[in-house]
Amino acid sequence: MNIIRFKEGLMEVLFPKVCVVCGHSLSTNENVICVECLHSKFEETVPNGSATSQGVLLPEGINLQHALWTFDKGGYLQDLLHQLKYHRITGVGEDIGRQLGKSMEANPLLEEFIHKERYLLPVPLHSKKRRIRGYNQAYYIAKGISHVIGGNIIPKKAVLRIKNTKTQTGFSLIKRRNNIENAFKVITQNMVKGKNIIIVDDVFTTGSTTFELASVLKASGCEKIAIVTIAQA
Incomplete structure (x- = not known):
């Protein structure tokens, strides 16, 4: 010893x-x-009792969208997310995931997701990108959240990203939607059907990625959907 x-x-x-x-x-x-x-x-986003961050319109079938901090291009948060995404500092994901979990607990509109059976779904990476990067950064954010609010993280093989999309940075809204269309597929239906699912990602910009994923979940019988992210761009 x-x-x-x-x-x-x-x-x-x-x-x-x-x-x-x-x-x-x-x-x-x-x-x-x-x-x-x-x-x-970091600058906190303040929901003020709203189901979304300011200026966000949710499509039918998504109950709410919640972000922890406001994205700061060229600032501390962008650098932190870059370290998580490209430099394998996965502990960053768990730390900021815990902060996100605490802010979720403070949002009364998330109560039905936090105090009932719920499932966390990190936005899936395509297998090629996962092999290159070695991990999915959204998984570690979800892991941090689960330390605070509990909940099961949906296994990575249950919902797949079947389309290897291009990075959407700089794309218009229409190009983003076309790029991400038909990108996801539910493989294990019983992991989704009738469940309350919290989609987890790093940054919410236009919502095209998470909205497309949500539409696939709803088509597979998912009950309620929330989108939570570290940053709101």
Whole structure:
């Protein structure tokens, strides 16, 4: 036991844990982002009792859309999401997922999803992108949420992304819709039918991706759908 503690202490001296946002040392209760940054570096979106963020229109069949922070192009949040998405710092996803879970608990409109049986569905990646990246960043956000509100994460093989879509950055709304059309397929019907499902993603921009996924879920008999994301662009 003493040897293990010595090794842990040595690793802490040689490779101290620091916050990925500010670079300051982390306490034993902090993972990869310090509490100070989680509460001060990002701008919260305020639902004000609305079922959506400001300016968002939901198609029929989606009950509500909830975002944690406002996207800051070129700022702390964009850099943080980039680290999660492309640099394999999956702990970022769990940390910000926990923050998202806490904000979901504070939103009274999400009560029926949080206090009843619910299922978390990370937006699926196409198999080719998953092989290149090695993981799905939305899964780690969902994992962080589940630590706070509970709920089951739907297995990745139950709902697939069958169309290897191009990145939608810079696309018009019409091009986004055409790009994502018929991109998803429910493989395991009983994981969806009659369930309340919370779709989880990193950024909500026009909603084209999550709306397309939601339409496939509804066609497979899903009961209620909520969309939650870290950022609202």
